[in-house]
Amino acid sequence: MFYFKCYPTFDVAGVLFDLHRSRAHHWMLRLQLLLESALGKKMALxxxxxxxxxxxxxxxxxxxxxxxxxxxxxxxxxxxxxxxxxxxxxxxxxxxxxxxxxxxxxxxxxxxxxxxxxxxxxxxxxxxxxxx
Structure with missing residues (x-):
């Protein structure tokens, strides 16, 4: 949810969550599906x-x-x-x-x-x- 609220770069998300930026991107994509399923709606960039x-x-x-x-x-x-x-x-x-x-x-x-x-x-x- 943080990503969709603030749209940080993956470099910033990586620093905040102690990940490499490529892993931050990977997890955003994976967790986006879970979040959309839980909320019952598609998140829009x-x-x-x-x-x-x-x-x-x-x-x-x-x-x-x-x-x-x-x-x-x-x-x-x-x-x-x-x-x-x-x-x-x-x-x-x-x-x-x-x-x-x-x-x-x-x-x-x-x-x-x-x-x-x-x-x-x-x-x-x-x-x-x-x-x-």
Whole structure:
């Protein structure tokens, strides 16, 4: 349930549960089936490939109000000079990857975009995003 509430990376889940990230992924998949069986419903991960607002409305008809926000997560500094420039975040003063997130009033993550380079600003990412 922790995974579906917080969506941590498998690296973070591995640290929290004292597992290698591959084992954290393995157990999430196995325990997901058990959790779905116990709850009597399928657990849904955030949507990643919406093409338009109409797709969003069709996929989430009950979401009347949403919040769109961005998040940055640090990455290891790339060795390639061009990749270093693209991933350097002036805001965080480190190399990062960014995601846009859409949540509803119940704080469920509905949409999680593909990761973008840290240099891309939030308003630019929204304007350029073809796939949410």
């Amino acid at each position: 955030p949507e990643r490939k919406l093409q338009s607002i109409e797709d969003f409305i069709t996929r989430f008809p009950s979401a009347k109000e949403v919040m769109i926000d961005g998040t940055e997560r640090p990455i290891q500094r790339p060795k390639d000079h061009q990749k270093q420039k693209n991933h350097y975040s002036g805001k965080k003063k480190c190399h990062t990857r960014k995601h846009l997130i859409v949540t509803d009033l119940d704080k469920r993550v509905l949409v999680l975009s593909k990761a973008r380079e840290g240099k891309v600003h939030g308003h630019s990412a929204v304007g350029r995003a073809k796939n949410w």
